[in-house]
Amino acid sequence: MNKQYYRENLPMYINGSLSADECADFEQQLLQDEELKKEADFLSALRCYVKDEKVTSPGEMGLFKLKRQIKEESKNNVTDNQPKNGWRTFAIAASLVLVVQLGVMIGMTQQQDLFVPLSGSDYAENIVQVQFTSNARENDIRQLLISIDGSIIQGPSKNGIYRIELKKVNEEILKQLQQANIIDFVAEE
Amino acid sequence: MLNDMNKNDQEQQSIDLLQQITKGEQSALEAFYRLYESRVYRYALSKLNDSFEAADTLNEVMMEVWKYAQRFEGRSKVSTWLLGITHHKVYDRLRKRKKTNLEDDIDDFSNQLIDESNTHMEQVIAGADDANMIQNCMSRLSSRHREVIHLAFYEDMHYQEIAEVSSCPEGTVKTRVFHAKQALKKCLAKLMAAMESLT
Structure with missing residues (x-):
């Protein structure tokens, strides 16, 4: 050798x-x-x-998304023989996303504490990931975010996940999010 | 010996689950997901350096398992097959990001770092014990170099297995591991020298 x-x-x-x-x-x-x-x-x-190295994987939230995707795909397979209006569904979904984003941006510009020093804010780590229901309206999302004092800081991802920063995360807020009828899934980061 | 038995048990369990998935049993997919999601996610993250994209990749990989579990032929370990799928999914994403050229540039840059004459191993070892410092240097590596470090030291794979996962010759893997090590050493030595000059 x-x-x-x-x-x-x-x-x-x-x-x-x-x-x-x-x-x-x-x-x-x-x-x-x-x-x-x-x-x-x-x-x-x-x-x-x-x-x-500490890495937090998607865990049960990822499994939830996977199961939902499988369910949706099997539904689509059943309706495969029907005439397709895919572009129309896409256009409606895209419009909804635009409306949500616009609403969130308007909401954010009204907040005084939008900008934080580069050294970080005092609540930078209070982040939850949520997925809204497909019929959630911008108005409902805005009301919910105001009630929990949260802001959307990232998203949507390809699978519709948003990251929300909160001033504090406690049992009560998590319960409120879990019970909100416009939220499919919520997980603390 | 006990460890080997556990590994064999897990391998057999994974093969059984794949057979059940082939029959459309969703509960088997759930068990398979729980068994491997962390490893698939970590591997995707090591290459993509983006938690959102890594989560999406995990989802795509598990969908692939759900649809095409029958493609597992038992010629490699389940984890090698699964990480191979992940490699291809990640590569598609990187290609879409149009970063292939950039990666090549970084590879070339790493090649320039192989001169060890100015690298003091004492500094390097001290730097490697500092999590922040090593994290900083790891983030500067190219995607390919982070990948081989992950597979060698998180998955504890042999060169041959790494080559199988990343679809390249064993010699290329050895070269990448070598260059990744050199780039890390150089970076750690530089950071340590900078720290010392401040104190």
């Missing part, structure tokens, strides 16, 4: 994907090669970071 072999396969030794014999060979080499040992320390620290 030459130096190139040990350099090249060190990541595989660190992630434990080598055989027991290969590992034993590496352990011997690490005792003799100071540079290789330092490289191993670096890769171990890197692996710890990658393993420990």
